[in-house]
Structure formats: structure tokens, C-alpha cells
Amino acid sequence: MNDEHAARIAEIRAGRAVxxxxxxxxxxxxxxxxxxxxxxxxxxxxxxxxxxxxxxLATARWHGKRFDSLSDVHPLICRDDQGALFSNQELGGGGGASLWTVEFRGEPTATMVYDARPILDHFKRIDDATLLGVMNGKGVLDDKGRHFYFVLELERD
Incomplete structure (x- = not known):
């Protein structure tokens, strides 16, 4: 990633409209x-x-994702009414997910494949502890043909 990309991502993450x-x-x-x-x-x-x-995701109180192994992935970690984290399998269509390398826009990259939905989340690296994600798949594009983008930050123990 070049310095211009880094600066633009920092501005967006600080609240600039995008x-x-x-x-x-x-x-x-x-x-x-x-x-x-x-x-x-x-x-x-x-x-x-x-x-x-x-x-x-706001309604579901989405917290993030957990990748325990390539075949054991929790795509929708949410908070319950008491604030505790849980894997929201109902929202995820009744299943988890797995990690694969899948080509998206002509480039192979890490991709989370939902078990119970025709949805793929593709990832690219912003820095050592931050990923840019884009949701893709059947029924994911909005009425303007746009993908859903999100960011993931590694949680340190």
C-alpha cells in the first residue's frame, strides 16, 4: 500500500464521508x-x-468476526442484551463459515465463505492488524449495485 492509500484510509476511518x-x-x-x-x-x-x-448489523449489535481455523469461522460475533459476545448463527443463516482463497476482481485473496448463504466476504490488508472487507454474493448488492464494505481490526489478548 502506498502512502496516499494509507492517508486516505486513515481519513475515512477518522470519520470522513466515503x-x-x-x-x-x-x-x-x-x-x-x-x-x-x-x-x-x-x-x-x-x-x-x-x-x-x-x-x-447495527440492529444485531455486530461486534466482528472470529477465525478459529480455516474451517471453523464465526462470521457474525454480536453482543447480547447484557453485552456478552456470542456467535449469531441465526443471522448468519444457521451456520458458520470457512476461509478460502477466492479470486475477486481478478485477484486471489482470503475469502470467508458462509456455510448457509451464498455470500462471500473478501479481505485485503490495510496494515498488520487491519483488513478491508467487501461482501459479495447473491442478494448482497444494494439497489444501486453497490457492495457492502467494512473494516476488521485484530483484537489483541
Missing amino acids: STAELDELWLGLPAVRPEEILGAWKGSAFSTGHPVEAM
Whole structure:
């Protein structure tokens, strides 16, 4: 990633408004990542682009994702009414997920494949502890044809 990309991502994460088109452009400038490089617990946050998934995740009190192994993935870690974390399998369509290398926009990168839904979350590296994610799959694009983008930050013990 070049310095310009780093500065733009820092501004966006600090609250600057962003369009999906700008996130599409930034995606192209980031390096791909391998599935085994992203194992662990990650705190998630959505970019404010107006995509309907933003509201769904806010209602569910989405916290992030947990990649325990390549075949044991919890795509929707949420908070319950008491604030405790849990794997929201109901929202995830009744299942978990797994990690694969999948080509997206002509480039192979780490991808979370949902077990029970035709949905893929592709990842690229922002820095050693931060990933840019883009949701893809059947029924994911909004009415303007836009993908849902999010960021994951590695949770340190």
C-alpha cells in the first residue's frame, strides 16, 4: 500500500464521508492476504455508505468476526442484551463459515465463505492488524449495485 492509500484510509476511518466508488478504488491498491494469515478474533465496523447491511448489523449489535481455523469461522460475533459476545448463527443463516482463497476482481485473496448463504466476504490488508472487507454474493448488492464494505481490526489478548 502506498502512502496516499494509507492517508486516505486513515481519513475515512477518522470519520470522513466515503463513497462505495472510493472504497472500490482503495481496494485495488491494497495487497491480497492469505487465509492462514488472518486467523484470530477481529473487531468490525462498517463504512457509512448507506448500504442496507449497515442498519442490519447495527440492529444485531455486530461486534466482528472470529477465525478459529480455516474451517471453523464465526462470521457474525454480536453482543447480547447484557453485552456478552456470542456467535449469531441465526443471522448468519444457521451456520458458520470457512476461509478460502477466492479470486475477486481478478485477484486471489482470503475469502470467508458462509456455510448457509451464498455470500462471500473478501479481505485485503490495510496494515498488520487491519483488513478491508467487501461482501459479495447473491442478494448482497444494494439497489444501486453497490457492495457492502467494512473494516476488521485484530483484537489483541
